[in-house]
Amino acid sequence: MSDKVELAESWVLHTRPYRETSLLVDVFSREQGRISVVARGGRRPMSSLRARILAFQPLALSWFGKGALRTLHAAEWQGGHFDLAGSTLICGFYLNELLLRLLPLEDAHPRLFDVYGETLAALAGGERVERCLRRFELSLLEELGYAEVLHHTAEGQPITPEGYYAWQPETGLMPVASGGYSGAMLCAIAAGDWSEPAVLQGSKHLMRALIGHHLGAGQLHTRQLLLDLHPL
Numbered sequence: 001m002s003d004k005v006e007l008a009e010s011w012v013l014h015t016r017p018y019r020e021t022s023l024l025v026d027v028f029s030r031e032q033g034r035i036s037v038v039a040r041g042g043r044r045p046m047s048s049l050r051a052r053i054l055a056f057q058p059l060a061l062s063w064f065g066k067g068a069l070r071t072l073h074a075a076e077w078q079g080g081h082f083d084l085a086g087s088t089l090i091c092g093f094y095l096n097e098l099l100l101r102l103l104p105l106e107d108a109h110p111r112l113f114d115v116y117g118e119t120l121a122a123l124a125g126g127e128r129v130e131r132c133l134r135r136f137e138l139s140l141l142e143e144l145g146y147a148e149v150l151h152h153t154a155e156g157q158p159i160t161p162e163g164y165y166a167w168q169p170e171t172g173l174m175p176v177a178s179g180g181y182s183g184a185m186l187c188a189i190a191a192g193d194w195s196e197p198a199v200l201q202g203s204k205h206l207m208r209a210l211i212g213h214h215l216g217a218g219q220l221h222t223r224q225l226l227l228d229l230h231p232l
Contacts, residue, residue: 007060007076008032011116012053013096017043025053025072027061028099028116033108037063037072049075056092056120057081068105082124091129092120094222095136101215102144115139130204131194137207138189146214149173150190159186167206169213181206 009030018024023042027035039049052059052075062074084092095116103109119136123129138150152158154172159165163183165173173186185202194200 003066004062004064005029005032005070006062007074008062009078009113010059010061011113012055012057012059013100014055015039015042015053023049023053024069026100028103028113029061029108030110030113031108033106034099034103035063035070035106036068037061037070039072039075042072052077055096056084058117082120084120084124087129088123090222091123091133094133094220095119097220097222098137098140098211101220102140102211109143112139112143130200134189134194134200134203134207135192137211138192138203141207141210141214144214146210149210150186159183159190161187167209 011028012025013028013034014026015023018038021041021043023039025037025039025042027037029035039047039053041047042049042053044050049072053061053072058078058080060076060078061072063070063072065071082092099116115136119132122132149167149172150159152173153165154168154174157175159173161182161184164176164178164180165183165186166176166180167173173181181202182198185199186206188194188196188199189203189206194203
């Protein structure tokens with residue numbers, strides 16, 4: 001990665017205090033991927049960065065430096081923001097936590113960057129939150145190379161609508177006589193068709209299993225908040 005980056009399209013995923021007056025900022029950038037930057041003096045009341053490095057606002061960020069931690073020196077608001085509140089705000093933080101936990105550092109994913117912005121817009125626009133979350137989760141898994149399991153069994157056979165399948169960690173989908181996930185649901189997910197309530201319900205459990213497997217130990221804090229408010 002270049003020592004100096006100017007006006008990179010970015011989203012702020014998380015901020016936390018750093019030393020006496022600064023902020024440590026986790027950023028998702030279109031061309032640079034997930035990185036960490038320091039906003040020096042960012043906690044001071046008169047800091048020019050403090051009011052700009054906010055989540056859910058499209059930003060153009062500029063930074064410099066080498067190593068794992070760069071120095072942020074400019075942040076420009078790109079116009080517009082997503083008005084998230086209540087459960088939709090927690091959904092936004094859930095997206096951010098997924099990116100922080102699963103995206104490797106400095107691994108660019110321009111398509112996922114766009115999907116993230118589209119998901120925020122859908123949440124702010126009142127689209128059903130279950131659809132928003134399932135679409136984003138599937139896109140994230142696809143970008144990371146984990147979603148091919150939805151198209152075929154572990155033995156390479158295509159998923160059929162009339163079949164039933166169980167998902168096994170480190171193996172994949174295996175046909176079963178009954179129970180498990182219906183092939184019709186898996187085919188609908190693969191086709192991006194979230195119109196049926198049964199697809200949303202079944203996909204919630206499947207996405208939870210897939211994401212949980214790749215997260216490893218540790219629970220997503222925002223998922224528990226969502227479960228406390230609504231079974232999403």
